[in-house]
Amino acid sequence: MNDLEKSLKTELREAARRGPRLGDWRSALDERAQPPRARTRSRWSVPLVAAASVAVVAAGGLLVSTVVDSDNQTTPAADRADSRAEAEVSVLDQECDVSAVPDLSSGNLSKKFLDEVKQNRVAQPLPKGADPYSRTRIDDWVRAQSSDAQAARGATVMTVQVPYRVGAAWMGGGDNPLVAPSRCVWVSVTDAPWEMRRHIRGYEPKTFSGYMMMHDSASGEYLGMVAGPDAIAKFNELTVTP
Amino acid sequence: MSTSMDTFVSEHGQRLVDFAYLVTRDRDVAEDAVHAVLARMAAMEFASISNPVAYARRGIVNETRSRHRRERKFLTIVPELAVDDVDKGRVDVEDRLVLWAAFDTLTKRQRIAVVLRYYEDLPDSEIALILGCAPATVRSLISRALRALRPLVEETDTDE
Numbered sequence: 001m002n003d004l005e006k007s008l009k010t011e012l013r014e015a016a017r018r019g020p021r022l023g024d025w026r027s028a029l030d031e032r033a034q035p036p037r038a039r040t041r042s043r044w045s046v047p048l049v050a051a052a053s054v055a056v057v058a059a060g061g062l063l064v065s066t067v068v069d070s071d072n073q074t075t076p077a078a079d080r081a082d083s084r085a086e087a088e089v090s091v092l093d094q095e096c097d098v099s100a101v102p103d104l105s106s107g108n109l110s111k112k113f114l115d116e117v118k119q120n121r122v123a124q125p126l127p128k129g130a131d132p133y134s135r136t137r138i139d140d141w142v143r144a145q146s147s148d149a150q151a152a153r154g155a156t157v158m159t160v161q162v163p164y165r166v167g168a169a170w171m172g173g174g175d176n177p178l179v180a181p182s183r184c185v186w187v188s189v190t191d192a193p194w195e196m197r198r199h200i201r202g203y204e205p206k207t208f209s210g211y212m213m214m215h216d217s218a219s220g221e222y223l224g225m226v227a228g229p230d231a232i233a234k235f236n237e238l239t240v241t242p
Numbered sequence: 243m244s245t246s247m248d249t250f251v252s253e254h255g256q257r258l259v260d261f262a263y264l265v266t267r268d269r270d271v272a273e274d275a276v277h278a279v280l281a282r283m284a285a286m287e288f289a290s291i292s293n294p295v296a297y298a299r300r301g302i303v304n305e306t307r308s309r310h311r312r313e314r315k316f317l318t319i320v321p322e323l324a325v326d327d328v329d330k331g332r333v334d335v336e337d338r339l340v341l342w343a344a345f346d347t348l349t350k351r352q353r354i355a356v357v358l359r360y361y362e363d364l365p366d367s368e369i370a371l372i373l374g375c376a377p378a379t380v381r382s383l384i385s386r387a388l389r390a391l392r393p394l395v396e397e398t399d400t401d402e
Contacts, residue, residue: 004388004391004392005360005388007341008341008345008356008360008391009360009361011341011342011345012264012356012357012360012361013361015263015264015342016260016261016263016264016361019259019260019263019264019269019272020259020263020269020270020272020273021256021259022251022255022256022258022259022273022276023273023277025251025255025276025277025280025281026281026284
């Protein structure tokens with residue numbers, strides 16, 4: 001076995017060790033009978049919680065104030081079909097680069113990257129993305145994540161395109177060195193309900209009145225979320241609870 | 243739930259999740275795929291499955307294939323590069339990053355073959371059974387995968 005094969009073997013074992021646990025597979029027996037949307041939402045729970053768990057209390061305030069302050073900038077869902085073209089541009093958008101990639105040379109990587117590693121939340125650089133996501137496409141996706149489909153249909157979604165460094169600051173967590181600071185991201189805020197359903201032991205399911213999500217503009221990759229001001233404090237407790 | 247099924251899950255369940263995760267590199271897709279396959283097996287008569295492990299692996303491959311088609315645009319960031327010891331990570335984390343980036347360039351079938359060979363330590367004949375191809379094809383897949391990985395990994399070594 002050569003060096004490459006040995007590295008592969010080691011890496012695969014290490015990755016598996018840090019991979020997901022089996023969990024309660026019997027719940028899948030019940031889920032098989034549920035409509036597809038319910039199952040899709042359940043798949044979101046882990047990434048949502050993972051990102052939300054690094055949010056800080058300040059982001060909760062921002063979530064509320066952004067929704068309230070920007071009402072006149074948003075397009076009510078009922079009128080969206082008539083103003084899709086206008087919705088592609090927002091005065092709140094900021095200059096950014098849709099294809100920016102981070103500088104991963106070791107000099108830039110070391111301390112910042114290792115801090116991220118230590119916090120257990122890094123992976124690989126985002127792809128350049130051949131088919132950038134439009135504002136309306138992200139709006140629809142974010143709206144679809146609500147736990148209340150009926151309320152979500154009439155809910156306001158505000159989406160702005162900003163550099164990742166701005167979006168990350170809004171989300172309240174540290175930024176990820178594997179995403180270029182100038183990379184374009186969509187940050188969407190909606191007042192539709194979002195329910196945390198599972199994946200955190202000892203934490204009872206709870207519905208939050210609104211949520212904010214961040215996605216990479218080029219690839220649509222999910223980058224983070226915070227849910228409702230109440231959630232933030234709870235998430236902070238969770239991050240410090242062993 | 244039959245005792246056989248419970249025994250099977252306790253003996254092989256986590257290993258199946260590991261396999262699904264390495265192939266998909268997505269925690270949620272992996273977990274959901276294994277749950278779906280186990281639920282399907284539980285709904286069947288367990289004794290009628292001649293080789294449950296192979297059946298489950300094959301089911302996971304099929305399940306993740308269809309899920310990837312649907313969810314590809316929303317892959318989540320996963321912490322596979324995390325290390326317990328920061329000092330240890332300081333030395334090799336960039337190499338590992340490159341290796342995983344290179345691994346992602348492989349085709350789905352190549353990734354499956356590589357995981358089954360180097361993680362599960364399966365012989366060509368069993369890998370062929372799971373992939374639904376000939377053992378010679380398995381050898382070819384792995385050989386091509388290593389050939390694709392080598393220059394990417396070695397290029398970084400040279401840079402350093």
